[in-house]
Amino acid sequence: xxxxxxxxxxxxxxxxxxxxxxxxxxxxxxxxxxxxxxxxxxxxxxxxxxxxxxxxxxxxxxxxxxxxxxxxxxxxxxxxxxxxxxxxxxxxxxxxxxxxxxxxxxxxxxxxxxxxxxxxxxxxxxxxxxxxxxxxxxxxxxxxxxxxxxxxxxxxxxxxxxxxxxxxxxxxxxxxxxxxxxxxxxxxxxxxxxxxxxxxxxxxxxxxxxxxxxxxxxxxxxxxxxxxxxxx
Numbered sequence: 697x698x699x700x701x702x703x704x705x706x707x708x709x710x711x712x713x714x715x716x717x718x719x720x721x722x723x724x725x726x727x728x729x730x731x732x733x734x735x736x737x738x739x740x741x742x743x744x745x746x747x748x749x750x751x752x753x754x755x756x757x758x759x760x761x762x763x764x765x766x767x768x769x770x771x772x773x774x775x776x777x778x779x780x781x782x783x784x785x786x787x788x789x790x791x792x793x794x795x796x797x798x799x800x801x802x803x804x805x806x807x808x809x810x811x812x813x814x815x816x817x818x819x820x821x822x823x824x825x826x827x828x829x830x831x832x833x834x835x836x837x838x839x840x841x842x843x844x845x846x847x848x849x850x851x852x853x854x855x856x857x858x859x860x861x862x863x864x865x866x867x868x869x870x871x872x873x874x875x876x877x878x879x880x881x882x883x884x885x886x887x888x889x890x891x892x893x894x895x896x897x898x899x900x901x902x903x904x905x906x907x908x909x910x911x912x913x914x915x916x917x918x919x920x921x922x923x924x925x926x927x928x
Contacts, residue, residue, distance in 0.1 A: 751775075752790050757810060759868065761876050762924040764820075764917060769876050775869040776810055783841075783884060784865035784877065797880065799850050799858035808852055815851040816860065816880055816925045820844050820917045827913060829906045837889035840902065842909035844917060848880035878922035885912045 753774045760770040776795050777788040789795075796807035797816075821827075821844060829842040848860030860880045869875045887909060893900040 754790055754792075754795070755810065755868075758928040760924075760926040760928065761868070761878070761922055762926075763919065764921040764923050765919045769870075769874075771870040771872070771874075773868045774871055777867040777869070779865035779867075782863045782865070782882075783886060784867075788867060794864075797850060797860060798862045800861055801858040802856050805861075806858065808850065808858070810927065812853050813850060813925075813927050814853050814855075815927070816848055818846050818848045818878075818880060818883075818921070818923050820846050820883065820921060820923075827910055829909065831889075831901060833893075835888060837892045838900075838902075839886060839888050840905045840909060841884055841886035842906065842913055843882050843884040844913050844921075846879070846881060846883050846921075850880075876922070878925070883913070883916065883921060885909045885916070 755773045755776045757773045757776075758771070759773050760768055762768050775790070777790055778794045779785075780787045780789050780794075796809050797813065799806050799808055826845045827842055828845065829840070832839040832841065848862075850858040850860050852858060862880055863882050865877060865879055867875055867877045887905060889902050889905060891902075
């Protein structure tokens with residue numbers, strides 16, 4: 697038996713195997729994802745500054761204010777304000793409708809603007825005989841209020857005399873930004889108690905606080921109480 701044909705087949709089998717291997721490609725590994733750059737930090741937006749307050753100039757008066765101790769404050773008033781409450785604790789108004797003085801006399805009741813005022817004089821009652829003191833339990837702790845009953849007399853620009861019927865506090869601001877505050881009727885002093893009244897409190901009223909407020913009023917009636925406002 698001849699072996700030559702087998703010998704011829706061997707090279708052919710080798711070529712076939714090589715061809716089969718050559719036709720298969722090695723698997724390609726998945727490429728690693730490219731790193732993602734972190735976003736650049738965003739600076740916070742600068743807050744919008746609030747608008748600058750607009751200065752209110754609603755008056756053009758030359759005045760002389762005289763205190764009880766004889767000292768005076770004179771100059772040009774650029775702004776007039778009136779308290780929204782009797783004590784000046786809740787804010788100030790520059791609304792034109794508020795900047796009038798309620799006054800009665802000459803058979804009439806008038807609301808006079810300061811441009812129609814020539815002179816206002818304030819006279820305090822006796823101390824302590826005309827000092828009224830009360831407490832307000834709507835506050836916690838209670839609020840104590842003592843008031844000197846004053847009488848304000850107004851002379852209008854036309855020479856008529858009036859009795860002031862306005863309990864609100866007034867504030868004049870001058871060109872140099874200094875100011876003076878005053879009442880034309882009923883000069884008060886008040887302070888809130890330090891302790892809350894409990895049900896078991898035997899003597900709820902703070903008599904010492906009454907005495908403190910009365911002493912303050914006695915001093916103010918002799919010193920800082922405005923007793924005259926002249927409009928030039």
